[in-house]
Amino acid sequence: MKAKNLIVSFSVLMIAWLLLNWTLDPLIVAIGIGLSLLISVLFCSKCTVFEGIKLGPKAFAYTFVYILVFIRELIKANMDVTKRVLTPGLNIEPGIVKIKTNLKSKMARLILANSITLTPGTFTIHVEGEYFYIHWISTEAVDIEEATQKIANTFENILKELYE
Amino acid sequence: MDIFKLIGAIMLLGGSLSLLVAAIGMLKMPDVYNRVQVATKASTFGAIFSFLGLAIIKFEHWFTGENWLGRVIILIIFIYITNPVSSHVLMRAAYFMRFPLSKLTKTDVLRDDTNSNLLKEPKNE
Amino acid sequence: MNNLDWIIYLAIGIILIAMSLNLIRFFKGPSVVDKVVAFDVISLSGLVLIGTVAVLTNRVIYIDVAIVYGLLSFIGVIVVAKYLQKGL
Structure with missing residues (x-):
């Protein structure tokens, strides 16, 4: 293309x-x-950065949905961080978990990793194929499917509409 | 027009408080990974929110005169793209240099996978 | 604007306090990565400070300075991380 x-x-x-x-x-x-x-x-006549992007009115509408959801998650993440930092004592239980994504295109994976980094308590450490390794400040689930459900599903469902 | 200046100044104040939270978190957290995490979230939010406030302070220049809004939008998009990426690269460097995790850590799936050769450590090209 | 200037000066003071707290971590930090992260947060706070000065002195050209400074600090952090992974 x-x-x-x-x-x-x-x-x-x-x-x-x-x-x-x-x-x-x-x-x-x-x-x-x-x-x-x-x-x-x-x-950019040979580059593969924009491979698999969808064009059209539906994708255009979902861009705004993504921005709104992202702003909501960003504000929630900061409430969370402020609470953790300003309450006395360390109420964290960090851990590194693994999640699986179904997105194929490189750009979609980059946006998903960036979004995971800026949402409450999670941080992408390493990407290996379709697995992301996440540093989670309050480990709630270790199992792959459960962690995927809790961390990535919100953004993945939106990004599926934007990228093939 | 004064109401926009008030809103913008309050947003700027909120953003700078968020930067202060990032600094306190840097001092408080026990190991490298938690520090990077807290600092990245709070400082990205603080910078984006402060620049939005600065753009709102300059509301009378949005449609005429000097171009404040466009430059601020470029800067915000730039911060959104680059800041998580640079922290992620730093954190991966820290992990593969084997800095110790804090004692509170519950699980470490990545270490298990590296030990059982499910993945190789990244080669430098 | 004059009667609202004090909020902006207060914000400048808070950012300066944040930068000096980061400076403590920058000098104390047990590992290299701590120092680099402290430097990253300091440069992001400096970015906001440049923007604030641009509004106070009413000169739009300082926002361009902020854009170029953000670019340079990003490249600096990436280069240090690549060096730490023995890739440079």
């Missing part, structure tokens, strides 16, 4: 250009289109 790669990288570069310039002046927009096209043809 060469064309899809080009389209996605072109639009990412174009959005960054427009955000940095913050104007719709035709000259600026024309320069931006030229530069983005040049960079995406030169550097």
Whole structure:
């Protein structure tokens, strides 16, 4: 899927250009289109970063769902961290557990690992194939399926709609 | 317009308090892994929230004049992508240098898997 | 803006306290990774400080400085981690 790669990288570069310039002046927009096209043809005609991304109105809607869920989890994570840090004494029981993901594309796995890192109490240490090794500050489950259920399922279900 | 400045200033205050929580957590937690975890969560949230507050303080420049909002959005996306990645790389380096886990640790599946050769330690290319 | 400036100055004070607490960990830290993480949090707090100064002095160009500083600190942390894994 060469064309899809080009389209996605072109639009990412174009959005960054427009955000940095913050104007719709035709000259600026024309320069931006030229530069983005040049960079995406030169550097991203063979890259595999955007492989398996879905385009369309449904994926667009799920992007906003992802952002909202992510903000909610981020705020929950900070409540959790603040509570753990400010209560006297150490009320932690850390452990390293293993979870399994079904996502195939690289970008989806990167976003899933980043989201796991920023959600309450969990932190991705190592990725090996389809297994993630998670450092969990309050180990609630050791079993693979139970841990997957508790840690990754919220984001995995959303990311399935965004990536193949 | 003054209400936006009030909201933005309060958000900035909340973000800086979150950075303070990250610093206290760095001093309090018992081993490297818990420190990295607390510091990453609290500092990422603090930075993102503070920059949102700064953008709201400059509300009158959103549509005219100098471009505050676009740069702040670029900065927020940048922090969201890079900060977890750098902490993750550091934590993996710490783990494979075999820094000791704290005594409170309950399970360590990764050590079991490494010992039973289910996975090799990452080779450096 | 003048009557709300004190909240921003209070935030600057809190960030400075956080940076000095991190500095304790930076000097004390038993291992290298502790020091690098403390440095990472300090540079992120410095990023927020640069943004705050940009708002106080009303100059948008300082936000660009913050973007470039964030990029450089990210690359620095990655390079140190790669070096610790004997990959450099």
